[in-house]
Amino acid sequence: MARNKIIQGTKIPQHIAIIMDGNGRWAKKRLMPRSFGHKQGMERMIGLMEHAFDLGVKYITVYALSTENLQRPKEELEGLYNLIRNHFTSYMERVCSKGVRLKAIGDTTLLPPDVQEILRNSEKKTEGNEGKGINIALCYGARAELVRATNIAVERGEKVTEESLAGLLYTGGQPDPELIIRTGKEVRLSNFLLYQSAYSELYFSDKMFPAFTDKDLEKAIVWFSSRTRRFGKTDEQLK
Numbered sequence: 001m002a003r004n005k006i007i008q009g010t011k012i013p014q015h016i017a018i019i020m021d022g023n024g025r026w027a028k029k030r031l032m033p034r035s036f037g038h039k040q041g042m043e044r045m046i047g048l049m050e051h052a053f054d055l056g057v058k059y060i061t062v063y064a065l066s067t068e069n070l071q072r073p074k075e076e077l078e079g080l081y082n083l084i085r086n087h088f089t090s091y092m093e094r095v096c097s098k099g100v101r102l103k104a105i106g107d108t109t110l111l112p113p114d115v116q117e118i119l120r121n122s123e124k125k126t127e128g129n130e131g132k133g134i135n136i137a138l139c140y141g142a143r144a145e146l147v148r149a150t151n152i153a154v155e156r157g158e159k160v161t162e163e164s165l166a167g168l169l170y171t172g173g174q175p176d177p178e179l180i181i182r183t184g185k186e187v188r189l190s191n192f193l194l195y196q197s198a199y200s201e202l203y204f205s206d207k208m209f210p211a212f213t214d215k216d217l218e219k220a221i222v223w224f225s226s227r228t229r230r231f232g233k234t235d236e237q238l239k
Contacts, residue, residue, distance in 0.1 A: 010221060010222055010225040011224070011225040012055055012056040012057060012221060012225075013057060013177075013178035013179040013221065013224055014057065014058045014059060014175045014178060015057070015058065015059040015060070015061070015174065015175045015176065015177040015178055015179075016052060016057050016059070016060055016061075016177060016178070016179045016180075016181065016221075017060070017061040017062070017063070017177035017179070017180045017181070017192070017193055017196075017197075017200070018045075018048070018060070018061070018062050018063065018180075018181045018182075018183075019063045019180070019181070019182035019183070019184075019186075019189070019190065019192055020041055020044075020045060020062055020063060020064065020183065020209040021182060021183050021184030021185075021186055021208075021209060022037075022183050022184030022185070022207070022208030022209045022210070022211075023037035023038045023040065023041035023208070023209055023210060024037050024038070024076075025037070025184065025208055026040070026041075026208035026209070026210045026211060027040070027210075029208075033079075034076055034079070035076070035079035037208075037210060038076075038079060038080055038083060039083060039087075040210040041209050041210050042083055042087060042091065043210075044209060044210050044212065045062055045064075045209075046091045046094065046095055047214065048212070048214065048217055049062075049095045049134060050094075050095055051214045051217060052217060053095075053098065053100065053132065055217075055218070055221065058131065058132050058133070058175075059132065059133045059134075059135070059174050059175065059177075060133075060134050060135070061105075061134075061135035061137060061171070061177060061193065062134075062135070062136060062137065063137045063140065063190075063192050064136050064137055064138050064140075065080060065106075065137070065138045065139055065140070066137075066139075066140055066141060066190065066191060066192070067106070067107070067110075067139055067140065067141035067144060067191075068141070068190075068191065070110065070139065081111070081112055081115050084115050084118055084119075085114065085115065085118065088118055088119075088122065089118060089121070089122060092122045092126075092134075093122075093125070095134065096122075096125075096126045096129065096134065098132075099129045099130075099131065099132055100126065100129055100132040100133060100134055101126045101127065101128075101129040101130065101132065101133045101134070102122050102123055102125075102126045102133070102134050102136070103123060103133065103134070103135050103136070103170070104119040104122075104123060104135075104136050104138055105135045105136070105137050105138070105140055105145075105170035105171065106137050106138045106139040106140030106141070106145075106170070107139045107140070107144065108138055108139055109139075110139040111138065111139060119136075119138070133174060135170065135171060135174075137192070140170075140192075141191045142189075142191045142192055142193055142194035142195065143191060143194065145169055145170055145195075146169075146194070146195060148168075149165055149168035149169050150165075150168075152168050153165070153168060165195070166195070166196075169195060169196065171193075171196055176196040176197070176198070176199065176200065177193060177196055177197060177200050178199075178200060178201060178224065179200065179201050179203060179220065179221070179224045180192075180193070180197055180200045180201070180202050180203065181203045181204075181205065181212075181217075181220050182202070182203070182204050182205070183205045183207050183208060183209040183212045184205075184206075184207075184208055184209060185204075185206045186204070187204045189202075201224050201227050203220045203223060203224065205220070
């Protein structure tokens, strides 16, 4: 049923990554605290994930908290942690109930111990699921991810190749994101999936993340489907 909501024949990306920007600004415009925006953003995140899987997407990576975001006011960070404490488990059980595996990617040791435990428990419940996946990027930075992967190879005494390095990243074993969506009017990747995004199509929306609807997601996918992905080849070679 959901597939009929977009143009027939639309190519659905296997892996979509989303930079969920604008929660705080969305709330501020409504004279509400930033924490209200983050709560609405979490609810929108779950709705978009469910819709994306219904459309045939296999993997979704969302940028929930960057390493740079850890410099934000303590009150705002505590509000984000409380969202995980109060809602993460139930939300993830809902969206992962159809065979989706959950991974928290990033240096999660920087999170409060009880939040780490919530993430580990949610991951453990879904570790047997295959074929579909959600990556929640928390305390994540792409440069740090590359340093981590390189150090793992050094410790093993291995000389890395492009293939082996990709396997050492948090997303090892998953297809690279074909489509990266960023909301909130900004037009940059902000240290997100720098290695994996080498051939991603980049889609930028002026909407703040809580206002980014299922229809907006469909519009982004239709746009993606219209792109010619050459990977260095000519149009004639593709034909």
